[in-house]
Every structure is written in structure tokens, then in C-alpha cells.
Amino acid sequence: MKKIELLRSVSLFWDLEEEELGYISEKMIARHYENGNYIFLEDSEGEQCFFVVEGSVKVTRLSKDGKEVILAMLNAGDFFGEMSLLDGRSRSANVIALEKTEVLTLDREDFLIVLHDYPQISIQLMKEMAGRLRKSDRQIASLSLSDAEKRIALCIIRFADEQGIIKNGRVSIPKTPIQQDIANMAGTSRETVSRALSILEKEEIIERHGRELMILDYKKFIKEFDS
Numbered sequence: 001m002k003k004i005e006l007l008r009s010v011s012l013f014w015d016l017e018e019e020e021l022g023y024i025s026e027k028m029i030a031r032h033y034e035n036g037n038y039i040f041l042e043d044s045e046g047e048q049c050f051f052v053v054e055g056s057v058k059v060t061r062l063s064k065d066g067k068e069v070i071l072a073m074l075n076a077g078d079f080f081g082e083m084s085l086l087d088g089r090s091r092s093a094n095v096i097a098l099e100k101t102e103v104l105t106l107d108r109e110d111f112l113i114v115l116h117d118y119p120q121i122s123i124q125l126m127k128e129m130a131g132r133l134r135k136s137d138r139q140i141a142s143l144s145l146s147d148a149e150k151r152i153a154l155c156i157i158r159f160a161d162e163q164g165i166i167k168n169g170r171v172s173i174p175k176t177p178i179q180q181d182i183a184n185m186a187g188t189s190r191e192t193v194s195r196a197l198s199i200l201e202k203e204e205i206i207e208r209h210g211r212e213l214m215i216l217d218y219k220k221f222i223k224e225f226d227s
């Protein structure tokens with residue numbers, strides 16, 4: 001697929017005219033990663049901003065005791081690597097491909113020129129960063145909860161926000177992360193995630209079909225776990 005067509009899938013650029021998209025896409029380079037590939041490491045120098053056009057990635061840091069903490073999972077249409085380009089500091093986290101992933105990259109200088117020349121992109125970027133801060137705030141608040149099951153349920157609500165498809169009051173999450181990654185997001189063990197999901201399934205609160213997780217009554221789920 002041509003770069004301009006790939007770029008259309010990135011929400012930051014939705015407002016742009018064809019000609020503008022063409023101009024920006026010319027400055028971008030396409031890169032591919034396989035499941036488990038490190039795209040970059042925490043503390044390395046930031047040179048590019050990345051736009052996910054296919055696949056998904058996780059944003060991680062290591063805790064003091066060496067455990068992986070997942071800060072976010074990003075899907076097609078999302079971007080990452082903007083922070084170190086904006087503040088001139090090193091990468092704030094590792095970014096790792098969760099599956100076969102295709103990205104477009106934009107060098108620091110071109111990224112800053114695009115933000116300067118297209119204020120609507122800067123505003124979209126700030127909106128997205130505000131959304132990320134809200135999610136992080138919610139995650140920090142949930143980590144103080146003693147109940148691991150509740151933290152896992154809040155992760156499920158986050159996946160539903162990010163990739164859920166509504167079907168008759170049910171919400172389908174087509175690509176649920178693997179149990180170890182959910183555990184690393186919720187600050188618990190894989191065994192606890194496995195147990196909590198089995199209980200939710202037994203109680204007919206969720207259904208699972210391969211990687212798809214279906215929340216059967218989303219309103220009720222939110223009321224029970226996010227209030």
C-alpha cells in the first residue's frame with residue numbers, strides 16, 4: 001500500500017486535505033516489526049515519531065524489582081515517540097511490537113515543522129496526550145485498590161475504550177492482550193488474571209472466543225467495577 005493511504009488510518013491526520021497528506025507522507029519512512037521486537041529502548045535518544053498503521057505495540061518500563069510494567073498498549077491509528085521529540089529528553093519508556101506491526105516514522109525536524117505548519121495536528125496531538133494522561137491517572141488510582149480482580153476489570157474497561165465494538169449493548173474486544181500483559185498492567189500475577197477471567201465467565205459477565213472478549217452487559221460492568 002502507498003504511504004499516503006497508510007497515513008489515512010492515523011487519527012492525527014484525519015482533518016488534512018489530500019495534498020497535505022501527500023506532502024507529509026513523502027517525509028515518512030515505513031518500517032516493519034515482528035512480535036516481540038523492541039522498537040526502541042527506554043533512555044535511548046529520541047530521533048523519530050512513530051505512527052502505527054497496522055498491528056499493535058506495548059509501552060513498558062521496568063520496576064525496581066525488574067518486573068515489566070505496561071503503561072499502555074497502542075493500536076493501528078495511534079502514534080508514539082512524540083514525548084522525547086517535544087521535550088528533548090531521552091525515551092521515557094520501551095516500545096515493543098505485540099504482533100506483526102507496520103509503522104511510518106517522521107524525523108524530529110520534520111515532526112516539529114509539521115506541528116508548526118499544521119496547528120490542527122498540534123491540537124489533535126494535545127487532545128490525544130490529554131486522553132493518555134486521563135487513562136494513566138485512572139490506572140494509578142486503580143493500583144491503590146487492594147482488590148486485584150477490580151484492577152483487572154478496569155484493564156478490561158480500558159481495552160473496551162480503546163478497541164471495543166458495540167453490538168446490542170454488548171462490547172466486543174477483538175484482540176484482548178495475553179494474560180501476562182494484562183497482569184503487568186494490573187500489577188498482579190498471570191494466575192490471578194486467569195482465575196479472575198474464569199470467574200467473570202462463569203458468572204456470565206464476559207464470554208471468550210479465542211482472543212475476543214465480549215462484555216455481555218457493558219453498562220452493568222462499568223457500574224459494578226468503575227464507580
Ligand code: CMP
Pocket residue numbers: 046059071072079080081082083084085090091092093094095132136
Ligand atoms: P517517548 O518518551 O519519546 O518514548 C516512549 C513513548 O511511549 C513516549 O514518547 C510516548 O509516545 C509513549 N508513552 C509513554 N507513556 C505513555 C502512556 N502513559 N500512555 C501512552 N503512551 C505513552
